[in-house]
Amino acid sequence: xxxxxxxxxxxxxxxxxxxxxxxxxxxxxxxxxxxxxxxxxxxxxxxxxxxxxxxxxxxxxxxxxxxxxxxxxxx
Numbered sequence: 001x002x003x004x005x006x007x008x009x010x011x012x013x014x015x016x017x018x019x020x021x022x023x024x025x026x027x028x029x030x031x032x033x034x035x036x037x038x039x040x041x042x043x044x045x046x047x048x049x050x051x052x053x054x055x056x057x058x059x060x061x062x063x064x065x066x067x068x069x070x071x072x073x074x075x
Contacts, residue, residue, distance in 0.1 A: 003026060008044060012038070013041060020034070
């Protein structure tokens with residue numbers, strides 16, 4: 001079974017965008033079930049093996065290998 005940390009972006013029924021990162025390793029089925037239960041309109045999954053999260057405010061440093069930024073925020 002493919003159990004990894006998962007990252008995704010979803011659009012809630014009210015139009016808000018939500019970024020999701022699992023705190024534990026999980027299979028894709030269980031990760032997708034979260035979105036189905038919340039009735040997301042659309043989601044974009046970034047596979048946990050390739051994707052990384054760098055979000056210092058949440059303690060996510062994801063620096064164990066090189067990565068490129070796809071979505072960024074300048075504060």
